[in-house]
């Protein structure tokens with residue numbers, strides 16, 4: 721599929737390589753959803769397309785993900801100028817810059833122990849630990865979804881330090897006040913992003929904050945599957961865009 725397959729070229733008029741910044745989600749957007757987090761595959765040509773886009777946009781390409789930054793370095797090393805990890809808990813503005821980390825509370829040890837214990841009763845369900853929270857994955861144990869949500873809601877009752885967020889076949893618990901909207905705002909404050917109009921693309925509930933923030937900053941926000949049928953179609957569009965001489969038609 722190429723851009724001609726879409727009813728209209730979705731970038732707003734006037735948003736060309738000299739004015740745009742791209743802030744892109746990873747899972748479900750740059751890579752297809754896989755059975756487990758470690759099994760995602762980077763499609764042939766994606767690195768080259770992102771590198772070309774970055775060079776054309778004066779470096780203004782960022783990945784804004786729920787994953788830790790180190791995982792993006794593993795799958796797409798040296799490709800994005802900036803990486804926001806864990807929904808914005810960690811931000812690295814340049815490949816060789818230090819990682820800026822938000823001052824967030826430690827995840828309660830008793831919740832961690834309870835999660836590890838509970839997951840033993842759901843074969844296939846897994847616990848992903850992050851620097852500032854956890855994800856309860858039930859893609860391989862779909863029947864566990866409701867029980868894991870109930871357990872997490874019990875922990876969170878009566879406190880406002882951590883929040884529960886739905887994800888794709890997963891429940892994520894992370895510190896309150898952390899979201900991709902704040903991450904977009906933070907990245908857009910400094911060169912080479914500052915002064916450009918952000919284009920955010922994502923596929924999940926957590927990406928809606930990034931989409932809203934990009935639009936509020938005068939840019940554009942797109943969601944899979946509403947604007948692109950799937951991640952492969954988005955990658956195809958991105959690859960085409962990176963190589964196009966003009967973006968206005």
Ligand SMILES: O=P(O)(O)OC[C@H]1O[C@H](O[C@H]2O[C@H](CO)[C@@H](O)[C@H](O)[C@H]2O)[C@H](O)[C@@H](O)[C@@H]1O
Nearest residue numbers: 746747753754755756757785786787859888890
């Ligand atoms: O913000 P993103 O880059 O979209 O990351 C969101 C979460 O993605 C990962 O989990 C999801 O993708 C896995 C691989 O396709 C899939 O197996 C899982 O079911 C999905 O929930 C990742 O593991 C999380 O840490 C991210 O927050």
